[in-house]
Amino acid sequence: MSAIVGTKSSLTWAVHLSLVAMVVLWLFPTVGLLVSSFRTTDQISTSGWWNSLSSSEQNLTLRTDAPDTQIEKDGLFIIEGNLFGEASDADISVWGTSSRSIDDYTPGDVAELKNGTTVTVAANGDYLMQSEVPMDGRRGQRVFVTAQTPPEFTLDNYRNVLLDKNNRQGMTKAFFNTLTVTIPATVIPVLVAAFAAYALAWMDFPGRALLVAAVVGLLVVPLQLALIPLLKLHNEIGIGKGYLGAWLAHTGFGLPLAIYLLRNYMVGLPRDIIENAKVDGATDFQIFVKIILPLSFPALASFAIFQFLWTWNDLLVALVFLIDSSGETTVMTKQIVELLGTRGGNWEILATSAFVSIAVPLGVFFAMQRYLVRGLLAGSVK
Amino acid sequence: MHPAFQAILTIIIGVGGCVGYFYFSNQFLDKVVFPSRGPNAGRNITRANMVRPWLFLFPALAALSIYLAYPVVETLRLSLTERLPGNRSQFVGFANYQQMLSEAKFKEALLNNLLWLVVVPAFSTAFGLLAAQLSDRVRWGNIAKSLIFMPMAISFVGAAVIWKLVYDTRPIDQEQIGALNALYLFFGGDAPVTWMTQIPWNSFLLMAVLVWIQTGFAMVILSAALRGIPEETIEAAIVDGANPFQVFFKIKVPQIMSTIVVVWTTITIVVLKVFDIVFAMTNGQWETQVLANYMYDKLFRANDWGVGSASAMVIMLLVSPILIWNVYNARKEMQ
Numbered sequence: 001m002s003a004i005v006g007t008k009s010s011l012t013w014a015v016h017l018s019l020v021a022m023v024v025l026w027l028f029p030t031v032g033l034l035v036s037s038f039r040t041t042d043q044i045s046t047s048g049w050w051n052s053l054s055s056s057e058q059n060l061t062l063r064t065d066a067p068d069t070q071i072e073k074d075g076l077f078i079i080e081g082n083l084f085g086e087a088s089d090a091d092i093s094v095w096g097t098s099s100r101s102i103d104d105y106t107p108g109d110v111a112e113l114k115n116g117t118t119v120t121v122a123a124n125g126d127y128l129m130q131s132e133v134p135m136d137g138r139r140g141q142r143v144f145v146t147a148q149t150p151p152e153f154t155l156d157n158y159r160n161v162l163l164d165k166n167n168r169q170g171m172t173k174a175f176f177n178t179l180t181v182t183i184p185a186t187v188i189p190v191l192v193a194a195f196a197a198y199a200l201a202w203m204d205f206p207g208r209a210l211l212v213a214a215v216v217g218l219l220v221v222p223l224q225l226a227l228i229p230l231l232k233l234h235n236e237i238g239i240g241k242g243y244l245g246a247w248l249a250h251t252g253f254g255l256p257l258a259i260y261l262l263r264n265y266m267v268g269l270p271r272d273i274i275e276n277a278k279v280d281g282a283t284d285f286q287i288f289v290k291i292i293l294p295l296s297f298p299a300l301a302s303f304a305i306f307q308f309l310w311t312w313n314d315l316l317v318a319l320v321f322l323i324d325s326s327g328e329t330t331v332m333t334k335q336i337v338e339l340l341g342t343r344g345g346n347w348e349i350l351a352t353s354a355f356v357s358i359a360v361p362l363g364v365f366f367a368m369q370r371y372l373v374r375g376l377l378a379g380s381v382k
Numbered sequence: 383m384h385p386a387f388q389a390i391l392t393i394i395i396g397v398g399g400c401v402g403y404f405y406f407s408n409q410f411l412d413k414v415v416f417p418s419r420g421p422n423a424g425r426n427i428t429r430a431n432m433v434r435p436w437l438f439l440f441p442a443l444a445a446l447s448i449y450l451a452y453p454v455v456e457t458l459r460l461s462l463t464e465r466l467p468g469n470r471s472q473f474v475g476f477a478n479y480q481q482m483l484s485e486a487k488f489k490e491a492l493l494n495n496l497l498w499l500v501v502v503p504a505f506s507t508a509f510g511l512l513a514a515q516l517s518d519r520v521r522w523g524n525i526a527k528s529l530i531f532m533p534m535a536i537s538f539v540g541a542a543v544i545w546k547l548v549y550d551t552r553p554i555d556q557e558q559i560g561a562l563n564a565l566y567l568f569f570g571g572d573a574p575v576t577w578m579t580q581i582p583w584n585s586f587l588l589m590a591v592l593v594w595i596q597t598g599f600a601m602v603i604l605s606a607a608l609r610g611i612p613e614e615t616i617e618a619a620i621v622d623g624a625n626p627f628q629v630f631f632k633i634k635v636p637q638i639m640s641t642i643v644v645v646w647t648t649i650t651i652v653v654l655k656v657f658d659i660v661f662a663m664t665n666g667q668w669e670t671q672v673l674a675n676y677m678y679d680k681l682f683r684a685n686d687w688g689v690g691s692a693s694a695m696v697i698m699l700l701v702s703p704i705l706i707w708n709v710y711n712a713r714k715e716m717q
Binding site for chain 2: 011012015016018019022023026027028029030032033036044045046047048049050183184187188191192193195196198199200203204205208209211212213214215216217218219220221222223224225226227228229230232233243244247248249251252253255256259283284285288309312313314315316319320333336337340347350351354357358361362364365366369372373376377
């Protein structure tokens with residue numbers, strides 16, 4: 001619009017800045033979780049994720065090696081090594097040997113411990129402990145350091161969540177279970193709805209308008225109403241809780257939107273093509289398969305994405321129709337809620353599990369955004 | 383059987399079954415029931431064409447009636463009955479509704495839901511409109527849109543985890559890892575707050591999660607509407623000396639009012655069904671209960687189908703004005 005007026009005002013800057021602010025605000029929470037999933041337990045619990053890119057000052061409690069590693073040298077018993085286990089880029093500013101005064105010494109100072117033992121710590125974490133008599137005890141001396149540690153990221157969380165042999169977090173199984181629920185629950189309603197949408201769009205029969213209205217009405221019926229009646233029904237006809245029930249439920253709940261979207265799209269297809277085909281003697285079935293389906297691909301794709309996202313992200317249907325007391329059929333959303341309850345403080349596991357479940361829909365989202373937007377525009381009831 | 387194998391089998395059976403059903407039922411209709419040859423060929427073709435729509439519609443209609451229409455009726459019936467031992471039930475009139483209305487938790491859920499109904503659609507639509515207007519005016523608008531739209535793809539449970547980290551609290555002597563507390567302390571707060579227990583702020587913090595998700599939806603729809611506004615109306619306003627704010631509020635917004643209403647009602651429906659966020663973040667504790675979670679509690683924790691169904695009917699009741707309005711509009715459009 002500024003081009004029309006012919007002036008580039010300070011408003012343009014305001015627009016840019018506000019939009020940047022908004023995008024940052026919207027991205028910030030997700031990025032936080034993503035970054036956290038690459039940090040170690042210690043890092044997550046000692047500093048905010050926004051500090052992870054700069055080197056951070058951390059208060060760490062470390063131990064020297066245990067006394068049984070001591071060696072005797074020139075009449076002195078010594079233990080030597082690095083507090084961080086291996087050479088690191090850390091930079092210790094102060095350190096101490098008691099939890100009450102963690103800043104007693106600077107690097108290079110010599111601290112006196114009991115029994116005449118002394119310990120000295122260098123800035124990079126190298127330490128030297130020496131004593132005139134053999135040191136005893138099972139564990140090493142605790143050293144409290146305040147250190148600048150460079151940013152560090154790890155894939156261990158993902159290894160732990162996805163590749164752990166004992167599958168303690170249960171995410172690998174849940175991932176495949178989710179996939180098992182999602183794919184049939186996406187493919188079948190598309191097919192069923194496409195035929196119905198064709199009938200509602202291009203076939204003439206009494207009651208058609210009424211059916212379209214009914215579909216629009218069912219579009220907003222909360223699925224909460226369906227929980228108990230359908231669970232009862234499933235139990236009576238012997239489906240019980242399981243994949244079949246979940247597939248059927250997702251199919252039923254997805255159909256109104258599917259029919260609505262596809263019908264609206266098919267109504268807009270050019271009448272000439274269909275009438276010409278009819279004149280040439282094509283049956284409705286042939287018209288549908290050979291003409292309508294290929295032409296409706298964008299609408300089919302839009303709905304398929306919707307249904308995929310919805311079934312992948314669903315918790316309620318899975319809780320009610322799928323997951324039985326054995327927990328064998330648990331899905332990722334349920335697994336994450338479980339982790340929230342039992343491992344509420346273990347952010348490295350939570351963040352990683354959540355990201356494993358978010359990654360797939362995000363991938364689909366960025367790959368197929370065009371169809372999603374088109375579907376949204378067609379699907380919101382005007 | 384391995385579930386993955388089972389899933390593949392289902393796809394094959396499901397898809398094959400669907401295609402087979404449509405193909406063979408059509409063949410059956412044309413070749414056996416009303417063959418298009420012989421003395422009655424003409425009449426048979428007409429008859430077959432009268433039946434065919436119902437062949438196409440049958441699977442969808444069956445699924446719709448079993449999975450959506452029947453439950454509405456059955457829930458209504460359940461809400462008026464009480465379960466007796468041995469799979470029997472007894473008609474109790476409005477006793478379930480009375481019991482529900484006398485419960486403090488229900489009043490809390492209803493009040494909270496009404497608050498959600500005002501706050502979430504209002505903020506989502508407002509932010510969506512803002513984002514749409516801003517991103518249409520800059521060259522990198524499409525990237526901005528795509529990033530603001532992204533939370534739409536994230537599950538409510540995933541969003542709950544994401545925001546739980548934002549709201550996290552650490553003891554005062556430790557560094558805060560939750561962004562909200564870090565900000566709060568940075569701007570002069572005394573001590574970190576356990577946000578999820580702060581009544582009434584906790585409810586608003588849960589609403590923020592849904593606003594964050596729904597803004598992208600509002601933005602996409604409203605952005606398309608803004609682009610559909612005829613350029614002349616805007617040019618005329620500018621020629622008449624309107625400033626950008628006047629153009630936006632006096633020219634653009636009135637012209638997309640119908641779309642704003644659509645966005646508003648669509649988000650309203652989402653809000654009425656909101657369950658996962660509350661379930662995962664507070665489970666209705668600390669006065670954050672909402673209807674959908676209350677209903678889940680009643681149905682599956684207290685095993686009280688009567689009251690649970692009654693609360694489901696309350697959700698249905700709240701949705702029905704929108705339902706009627708949509709049907710009314712759809713019928714108008716079809717004529």
